Amino acid sequence: MDPRARIDLALEKALERTHALGSPPLLAKAMHHAVFPGGGRFRPRLTVGVAMACREDAPALTDAAACAIEMMHCASLVHDDLPCFDDADLRRGQPSVHKVYGEPLAVLSGDGLIVLSFQVLCDVASVTVPQRLAPLVRIVSDAVGVPNGITAGQAWESEPEIEINGYQAAKTGSLFAAATMAGAAAAGVEDVSAWWTPGARIGEAYQVADDLRDVAEDAETLGKPVGQDAANNRPNAVAQFGVEGAVRRLQSLVEEAAASVPDCAGAEHLRALIRQESKKFIPRRLAAFAAE
């Protein structure tokens, strides 16, 4: 099955719980709206890719891990879009959750998705390989909580001074690193620490890509830091290195990610997958800057 279809199917299955007897129907709709249609599904694709490279022996657990990672990502987007944060009206080409369902259900759908991630891990681990629950709960919760997960990363924006490397590593890098580690853990790798680096590097590459998208939004000002980052006085790789330099930096991070893939049955295939998926990070109108 196509990895994207596999992930979307697993997500639909995870969300079935929201339709169970006694569940409030609008919350179910808001949670679904937060998860579908997806963006690139980069993180869960990484989880599945790593699990397959490690010869996954419990595909249902891979799916659960991929769902947990993606639902945490979606939860963070719903909360980030709230009026008190980015006040974003649009997300993935459709109105944001709070625009459609109101702020209360946006807060609750984020909460619900965070909790659902653990419910799914617990349900599936219990009927597949119970001893893999603990590493998966640890990987996923640390990537989202304090001190170095998404929540902590987002909270840096409320500090008088931002420690920028920690901020980006927590807000973006942590879940990519968790995506690769969770794939390995779901496939039974006992020491997943070597799987941190490939995910973390891809996360850094994604952050550079985000900076590129930020300036690529307006073709007239391409190469000048005039987007959201500039407006919010946030550091931006394009401001630092220029467009070409930032694209080179992105490609070098992707190479580092590929090179750091630990020995495993499908290492070569996974390296190719990382290079291929990362190309999608670069905004189309900047593709000319990317050397083949």
Add this chain to the structure above:
Amino acid sequence: MDPRARIDLALEKALERTHALGSPPLLAKAMHHAVFPGGGRFRPRLTVGVAMACREDAPALTDAAACAIEMMHCASLVHDDLPCFDDADLRRGQPSVHKVYGEPLAVLSGDGLIVLSFQVLCDVASVTVPQRLAPLVRIVSDAVGVPNGITAGQAWESEPEIEINGYQAAKTGSLFAAATMAGAAAAGVEDVSAWWTPGARIGEAYQVADDLRDVAEDAETLGKPVGQDAANNRPNAVAQFGVEGAVRRLQSLVEEAAASVPDCAGAEHLRALIRQESKKFIPRRLAAFAAE
């Protein structure tokens, strides 16, 4: 050690993670503010009480379970107090989290506490009795998530029509039932289903007490449903039964809770504890209505 002191010590220890290297300091303060000073700590006291009645053999795991239950409760209060829900300026006699730290950190401290609950369970189970992690994650996550946990309960308020029993059971009852089940699970009881009823009944009693507090806020109008529930057109046990009737209903639920305590080493002591703790539910100015 006094149970309250034991719980507060465990909570302080759980929150230590928020001070780790790289953690944003204001988020740490906001999370602490959400948890201290506590209210009655009824739920974690139940967890500890049940675990002791079941001859706890892993006190650190009891503490972790009690912390998880209480931190989930605190998270729900912080999110409930947000301007888009109850817009509450005060909580437990001090300004609410969003009043002191702003809405972004209030949203994030709720998220952080939800995740911290799982981090603490995972950390402690791993070094005590790993096979108890799965039941504890299941009990705690189901009590907070969909379809029947706090998040679902709160979401009923956004529906055009509230299914009132499901609403109260999810919003209040679920975490009390989880408190007793988690205490049993932490102490190694394999089938905790019989521990649902005592917690659920105490939760119902607490709900009636909440209704009593709602009307007792104004002595002039005692016995008339003129508080928040009336203003929000929410059903209220006092409106249904009057003050005396509601107090009788509360006491009868407490008796049902005590009677449903399953056989265990400390059953009698636990029954006494349930009766004693529940007396604190009744607002002082209504104490005269409570028959000894």
